[in-house]
Amino acid sequence: MPAASSLPWWQRPRFWAVVLALVVVAINLASMASTGAWDPWETHYGEVARNILVRHDPLDLWWQAGNGGPDAVAEKTFWSKPALPFWLMALSMKIFGVGTSGPPDELVQPFWPEFAIRLPSMLAGLGSAALLGYVAWRQVSPRAGILTAAVLVTMPQFAVATRQALTDMIFVGPVVLAAAAWILAWGQPDRPLRRRGQGARSLPWDRAYLAFAIVFAAAVVAPLAVIHQHAYDPYTWATVGKNPGHAASLRQIQSHMFIYWGLVVLVLGLSLRWTRRSQVWMGVLYIAAGLSLLGKGLIGPGLVGAVVLVHLVVTGRWDLLRRCGLPTGIVLFALASFPWHHAMVLFRGERWVNELIIQNNLARFDTGEQKQAVGSFAFYLETLGLAALPWSAVVPLVLAAAFGIGRKASAPAEATSEASEAGEAGEAEAPASASTEASEATSPAGEAGEAGEAEAPDFQDFSLAPTPEAARRVLHQFALIWFSVALFAIGYSVTKYYHYLIPVLPPLALLVGLWIDQRMSGPRTHVGPRLIGVAVGLAVLVAVVRDTFHSTAWLAHLTTYLYTGMWRTGGPEVSALPWLVLPFGLGLLAWALGRHRAALAGFVLSGLLTTGWAVDDYLPAASENWSQRSALRLYFAERGPRDRLVSWWFYYRGETWFSKQDVWVMKDVDRKALTELFDQVEGQDTTLWFITIEPHARRLAAQVPQRYRGDIEEVYKSFHYTLLRVHVP
Structure with missing residues (x-):
């Protein structure tokens, strides 16, 4: 493989690293203004x-x-x-x-x-x-x-x-x-x-x-x-x-x-x-x-x-x-x-x-x-399908390969341990030059001079990976251990929220990255195992996309804890999702045919498209139902100098954040306290603005003084929030 410095600039790894960084930052910033802060x-x-x-x-x-x-x-x-x-x-x-x-x-x-x-x-x-x-x-x-x-x-x-x-x-x-x-x-x-x-x-x-x-x-x-x-x-x-x-x-x-x-x-x-x-x-x-x-x-x-x-x-x-x-x-x-x-x-x-x-x-x-936050270990296996989409399609292949590499890594580790103990006892002493060469082999080009410094004659290397190949095996083994321990920890916990899966994703991504890199440079496997792996991957993609269509709020639930009742509604359309994972499916087919470069292009393209859609399309649309910003922006645009915001039978935190605590709060129904509020503002020519959830909005008329029941006006409504106002002369 030619040195990176001899390659054209568009083929150098650092160029592609910068491109990836710029694309990801652009995806994250593109919809920032259109996505209000979510409750709770x-x-x-x-x-x-x-x-x-x-x-x-x-x-x-x-x-x-x-x-x-x-x-x-x-x-x-x-x-x-x-x-x-x-x-x-x-x-x-x-x-x-x-x-x-x-x-x-x-x-x-x-x-x-x-x-x-x-x-x-x-x-x-x-x-x-x-x-x-x-x-x-x-x-x-x-x-x-x-x-x-x-x-x-x-x-x-x-x-x-x-x-x-x-x-x-x-x-x-x-x-x-x-x-x-x-x-x-x-x-x-x-x-x-x-x-x-x-x-x-x-x-x-x-x-x-x-x-x-x-x-x-x-x-x-x-x-x-x-x-x-x-x-x-x-x-x-x-x-x-x-x-x-x-x-x-x-x-x-x-x-x-x-x-x-x-x-x-x-x-x-x-x-x-x-x-x-x-x-x-x-x-x-x-x-x-x-x-x-x-x-x-x-x-x-x-x-x-x-x-x-x-x-x-x-x-x-x-x-x-x-x-x-x-x-x-x-x-x-x-x-x-x-x-x-x-x-x-x-x-x-x-x-x-x-x-x-x-x-x-x-x-x-x-x-x-909470009752909704209790489940079995399978809870996270199902969630992983969407949490890691489209990469979840190759997770079975990745884990199978990782367990095989983990077994191979144990023998070198034992040998390293024995050499370490021998050197410690004075029976064996690794020459300093060997350590220096290994360090140069695994260090980036920018640290070659640093690694090449003259080492002390009595310096002994006690690391787990004395060679570059051992470094790959150790990293692969460690990633598998990290993934397994994290998954076991969240699975063992009685409380189970979707977002508890997040600590599992970094080691899984490391396993996927190492697996693809190894397959790109290593010998091709037999056709039979490749076809089985592709069939499993395609089945995973189909199953996850199908489940997402059945529950369009599933993606929104991945970072919240309210999954029941009205929170099952309000998920944006996911009709684009099959087209977003299509390049990954085509990549799997190319992988089966041994066209690894084409497969990799399909994988990365699908990943970027899926993430861009989730962050820049799904989140802004879902924000109309998971954020109070639109409702309270309307309140601030139309309120008078004496108007009052009322959080009625409602406690979802956005009413406090967006108003900077300038809100009258009632968590449960209290007709007496509400009547007292109306009595306090009568004669001031003011308007009371009620922010509440949609099921409770229908019951507001029965709680306000009878003389104002015909004056209730609905000014904003989403799947989850309703903004109403009552003018009090």
Whole structure:
């Protein structure tokens, strides 16, 4: 294969990587303005993030439904999720000047509000794909890297979750970072860190260490500084500090945070003495595991730890436990995740611990949360068909091949383990040149000089992959373990939501990318197995498309938790879907005939078309039924100076977000309270605007005072929401 630099520019891998990135970014931005924030999560989470800015409080997450009505202050806290997603949304809103100033109708205007709250998820999702692609590019080939990234960003569930303001990507991103760090630590030949200076005065001068330093500064130092500064902020003391109990808690936070600053200095000093690249990447892994805890809770570090543990079991390389810097790693994990939790324990106490840890983490895994969120393991196997469409058509082939490669990888792993132990005992010593050659073989061209640095004579490589071919096998084996552990974890959990499948998609995309790359360059299989695989793939495509026609809201359900009743309706037409997956079906036929290039073109084209349709056609159409933006934009356009928005028998969060909490809230029917509202506004020549769901709108007339029952006017109606108004002279 000719060197990349000798190829025409349009054939170089980096050119196609840039093209893929530009196309995916364009797909994500094209419909941003036409897709309002969805209930209940985007609007709920966006309002929590906005309150961080309004209240100048990054510590105590806050939710308040409105500024009037019997249920306006029924909730005044938000303790169901950790802080990281809301910090990132608030930072994005601050940068773009969204949510804290401007006109009252600011949040119903297009693009910037949606872009601000969705940007963190977009960066996490697209960044995860880029990082996973980089790992495959580095470990296997540029083609494998581009394919892995392309597969992941064109899986519909991953693409839609990337485009929405959810917590899932803020936890999946760190998990992907941790997995990548593990492979970069042990899945390639290790080498000494480049350093500058002599002896004890030398410092790491290495790109790998620079990556660690950036992650450490962003994930450890910055959040700790924000939390500590908040405890000293005069604004905090002028508001929260008036309460004697809160004042005492703030003083405790002030003193306790110095413990973490001491640990920062300690771990930074220890990191300056690192001598191996593997130590640096393990440091990144521990920080990423801590971030995943701060992103969504215990599932993040639990998943990272389980994947690593199973990988050690399968490879038999228990000696890596002694080499992975566990004591320093525990400190790094604590620094990335504990300060906010510690401060909240001091500030809110046992009630907060019970709601966040017990109810919203452990109970969901063990006892279930809602009746609609309970199912069998097959729940996710069926969901995977649409979540990974059209790539789900090759998943059976991919998994069959992966299990075969996993078995082949065990023998080299055992040999590596034996050599490692022998070298450790002084019985065998691998020459430094062998390690250098292996490192050069697996490193990108840009790092050839770095890998070619003279190594210490006594340097020993304890990695799982001393050769490029071993690196491919180890990565394939690790991806299969990662996929299996993630699927088992969500399948074992009693609570089952469609979006719980998202952590399974990155390792699946890696498996698909590696499989296609291997088939493109490896020997052709026999015709019989190819035909069977193609038949299975075509059957999967037909079954998934058929089920999508039967439930057009299925794609919308992949990132929400409301699946019953009226939420089964309102799904846009999916008549284009068969045409979108047709290139994939034709690609499967070309694959059976051995026309791999034509097949690959069909696969990628179908993936991009399906994702473009899901993000730029389906989501905007579905937003009319899953977002209140159109209804409330009409309210702001036609309301008078004394008019009042009323959330009646309704509590879906969008009414709070779009109105900036300027809403009268009634969660359940209360005729007396509603009559009192009419009495309060009589004589002011005002209009009451009622936002509610369609089934409840028909019952409003029976609840308002009799003299106004004939004046109810319906001004907006979708499958899920209805906006009505009553003029009160």
